[in-house]
Amino acid sequence: MPDTTELPTEAHLLALASLPQMGPARLSALVEAVSPAEAWHELCRGAVPGGGVRELLGAPGAAVVAAWARRASELDVGELWRHHLEAGVEVCGVSSPAYPEPFRGEEHPPPLVVLRGDRRVLDGPRVAVVGTRDCTRYGRDVAFELGRDLAAAGVRVVSGLALGIDGAAHTGALEARAAPPVAVVGSGLDVVYPRRNHSLWRAVADAGLLISEHPLGTSPAAWHFPARNRLIAALADIVVVVESHARGGALHTATEAAQRGRPVMAVPGSVRAHASEGTNRLFDEGAHVCLGAGDVLALLGLDTPARRRGEDPRPVPEPADARVLEQIGWEPVALEQLVLRTGLELGSLVLALDRLEAAGWVARRAGWFERVAHDGR
Structure with a gap:
């Protein structure tokens, strides 16, 4: 096994996060028991440091540990670290100076985050605009307008770079050419998902900040997205749900925000629209009504900006x-x-x-x- 004693803590965090079935809860338990370097060396020899990790693994624990040991024997920690340095991303553990401040206040802060872009864009008001991928044109228009008008007012629009509402909100934020957008994704920062959003990913990275808790090269997995949603909620001063079906990730983000004491807003939709079924039910749970950026800015305690209200250029229908x-x-x-x-x-x-x-x-x-x-x- 190569000598890794001269590598930084972040290198071993990356290596640990690269192991199969290593989620943030398991990674946190490992590095709470011992240092990342010690955890790595223990796993390399097939041992598990700390009882907390064994409890998390449950019945299939032996098979998971064996898979970790096999992968660890193949992985070059130094090469993995150099790959991330050369890619121009910033790798942060909780003790890193570059670690995003909003995450430090979390009860369970993510043990590893990978950043592409300017982390200083987090210094300012942040609003998450989220919703279903299967949105209506109405929802897409509202999300775009919210993203545009909030960014024009200096608000950082946070979302997940998904299709539908997320992408529309970020497209609107970029249109404003004002406050930079922030995105949290469920894959490595070099694995664009969905692929159709490739140009949007690049534009958000160039203008603002991309955040992931996965090493480069990590493919998306179903369990990554609920974990991503908790980070969106952690970053947001307010969460706005534009459209959501009766079940969906946006409702999970709203729940995560409520658990942190963050205000949740929802855009009313037709009682006949499936895309607004979950959104409308948020009002029963105390969500604030959002009819536009002015409502969000008022809840933030910010002045409503002068909006661009040009005349509609479309010809009046017969x-x-x-x-x-x-x-x-x-x-x-x-x-x-x-x-x-x-x-x-x-x-x-x-x-x-x-x-x-x-x-x-x-x-x-x-x-x-x-x-x-x-x-x-």
């Missing part, structure tokens, strides 16, 4: 098309439903929808139609 637009409302609707609502013949309705779509009033997605809000740009 009266007949305007009546169709009114029947679409603000939730996705199928063509068959619109035929019933409007009473129009199919051919006339399709032509009206084509005109509304060309003018930017309506968006079409997978056979459904949604009204498009004017974003004030």
Whole structure:
């Protein structure tokens, strides 16, 4: 086994975090029992330091420890450390000077975080804007506007870089070209997930900060995302849920925020919209109503910024098309439903929808139609 005594604590934390089935709870238990270097050497010889780790492992503990020992025998700690240095990321343990301050106050702070970008962007008000990946056009528009207007007011928009609401909020924050965005992800910082957000990842890293508690090269796994959500809640002064189904990660983030005494806000949605079912139920649990960035800023104790309210550049629909637009409302609707609502013949309705779509009033997605809000740009 190569001599690793000259390597920093963070190098051994990386090595430990690279072992299979090593989550933050197990890693915390290890480094609370002994130093990261001692924990590494113990695991290399197939031993487990500290009773707390054995309790966490439970019945399959022997198999997990054997897998750790096999992986440890193959891993070069020094090479792993050099790889991270050369990649330009910052690796922090709890005792590192660069460790994000908001995490220090956690009851169980993440033992390892990896950063790409400027960690100083955390010095300022932070609001998490979260929601479902399977969002409506209404939800996407609201998330974009919240991200844009909050960033314009100097607020750091925090989210998870997922598809749907998360991505829309970060896109809006970047559009403002003001306060930098912050993202917490569930994979290594070099493993973009989902792949469609590759450009957005790069833009957020260039303008703000990416955070992970996984070494480079770590693929996403289902259990990574609830763990990621707790970090989003830990960073946020307020959590805003834009759209969430009856079950979803955004509700988990809201629960984590409430457990920390952080305010939770929700954007009201239609009682008929599945994408707002979980969001609307948050009001029963005491969530604040969010109708726009002004509500969030008021709860933060900040002044509402002067918003850019230019006239809507879209051409005013003809009266007949305007009546169709009114029947679409603000939730996705199928063509068959619109035929019933409007009473129009199919051919006339399709032509009206084509005109509304060309003018930017309506968006079409997978056979459904949604009204498009004017974003004030």
